[in-house]
Amino acid sequence: MISNSTLPREAFSGSEKRYANAAMKKSIIDCFFQQGQLMIPEIARLTGYSIPTIARYVRNGVEAGYVRTSKTSPQSQLRGRKATWYRLNPDSAYFLGVDLKHYMMVISLMNLEGDTVAEQEYRELQFANTPQFFESMCHQVCDFIRNSGVQERIATACFNISGRVNFRKGLSHSIFAFENNEDKPLAEILSDGIGVRSVIENDTRAMLYGELYKGNIKDYKDCLYVNVSWGLGLGILTNGEIYRGADDFAGEFGHTKVFDNEIICHCGKKGCLETEVSGNAAIRILSEQLAAGKTSIIKPGRTDSDSPSILDIIQAANNEDPLCQDIMEEMGRKLGLQLANLINIFNPRAIIIGGSLSKENDILLESVKMSIKKYSLKLIHRNLVVVNSSNPDRIGVTGACLIAREKFVQDKLTWI
Known part of the structure; x- marks a missing residue:
């Protein structure tokens, strides 16, 4: 069976029925994240849901443009009638990760299938917990977004912040907790600053998240x-x-x-x-x-x-x-x-x-x-x-991209 998300359940709002429905949809998407290309019977076996239910939600995903079909087996041509395989459409959405280190900043862009498509280091940007640095950081991120070529398809961004971070509320109590920002969560300020819906996460938890899905502890x-x-x-x-x-x-x-x-x-x-x-x-x-x-x-x-x-x-x-x-x-x-x-x-x-x-x-x-x-x-x-x-320089920004993707999936479950 596909395991539940490690992000907090508070992201699933509404009644218990709605949560159960969202969990089912999430498990279907997780199959694609973990297995890549699949047939509907395989998804049903992995998730435990019925084939008609899986077929209905996958079909909705195709209509929404987030899932694509193929008549070719991933391994070889099938004899006789070709089965229909499904996989996520990698170009349908992109996710931005920003990893703030003491000595540099790393920005990465990931597609829906989890492939890194662009990445850049900013070693000249030495961290400082000041409004001036915050402004410079947002400026660099905006430049990266504009130069990405997929600006309109970047769905969510995640910023790794050291210290006390409340992911659920989008609050940072250590970094960028300036007096004039007390009434507005940092995640909202970043969303306004870069023009992309943003979340924040503690940098160590983002590293753990990256290791969990792309590193040594899968x-x-x-x-x-x-x-x-x-x-x-x-x-x-x-x-x-x-x-x-x-x-x-x-x-x-x-x-x-x-x-x-x-x-x-x-x-x-x-x-x-x-x-x-x-x-x-x-x-x-x-x-x-x-x-x-x-x-x-x-x-x-x-x-x-x-x-x-x-x-x-x-x-x-x-x-x-x-x-x-x-x-x-x-x-x-x-x-x-x-x-x-x-x-x-x-x-x-x-x-x-x-x-x-x-x-x-x-x-x-x-x-x-x-x-x-x-x-x-x-x-x-x-x-x-x-x-x-597995990769101490990059596992944090990888985790940030994956967290941004996870948040997008939780917020956009209605597409299937």
């Missing part, structure tokens, strides 16, 4: 996704569904009180896990060690603009720089210790280490694994899979 129903980037976030997958919490704020792993240090986190508190396990922490620790007289192939920057980057530290560690190796190993040990606590609580089947600090960083990964084995219960971790993200 076969796992219980998983933790750790986003070790400039900050530290956590995505939680339980029984095949993304866990959001009562107010949509689940996963603030980086802001758990762990250390007795005097380092003030950007959340305003001291001793957060993120203060010693994150890209920001790695750069600070390296600078402190260099200032204390430690040596490295990385030279201290004279200004903030030429200070070492996360990538510089990873490359130096991979080139056997002892100081950078020590930083990565110690960070992996601390992260693994805290993950061991989560493993004992959640008993996940897999842990994915993602984010910019995970890219080509086997030193961090192996240190995390060793710490997990040391501090978690053997019976619980013995079948655990711990791997790096």
Whole structure:
């Protein structure tokens, strides 16, 4: 059977009958998303609905232009009378994903079948939580939309935002929460700014969503996704569904009180896990060690603009720089210790280490694994899979596109 959507059920409004009808239609569309080209009997078998019911809704989809037919088998020509195959029309709708990182922005465009058709990096756009940056971001997104060639068919956009994000209400409580925006959800402001209906999602949950459908965890129903980037976030997958919490704020792993240090986190508190396990922490620790007289192939920057980057530290560690190796190993040990606590609580089947600090960083990964084995219960971790993200640079924007597509499907179920 095709599983239910991992997006919140609040998106399906109306009576219970209407919800059941929407769920049935959604399961039909999911068949196309997961299987590609299908015949009506196959869809009936996968969903459990009757052939006449499936035929009626698929026919409506064809009439609306979202489904197309083919008389040819995907594998070979059929003998005798050719069966009718159905698949989604990829050009009928497009979906925009915008992934905001500390050091760049990535925009991607996906068609209805889930294929990426355009993508662009904006490395000159360094993130800042200011109205000026917000305006520049919207300007770049608008330019991308105009140059896409399919502007009128872009149905939905999703922006990945770090920090506390309420997907259901379209609210961000950390990023772009300016005083003059208090009475209007950020999702609505973005919709007005780029001319496309928009939703917002926490960046780590978007990464988890991308991994779930296009990455390393398609076969796992219980998983933790750790986003070790400039900050530290956590995505939680339980029984095949993304866990959001009562107010949509689940996963603030980086802001758990762990250390007795005097380092003030950007959340305003001291001793957060993120203060010693994150890209920001790695750069600070390296600078402190260099200032204390430690040596490295990385030279201290004279200004903030030429200070070492996360990538510089990873490359130096991979080139056997002892100081950078020590930083990565110690960070992996601390992260693994805290993950061991989560493993004992959640008993996940897999842990994915993602984010910019995970890219080509086997030193961090192996240190995390060793710490997990040391501090978690053997019976619980013995079948655990711990791997790096399939594509830490792109899995977030892929997840954003998929979330935009999911929202479109929920809002447009009447077409079948």
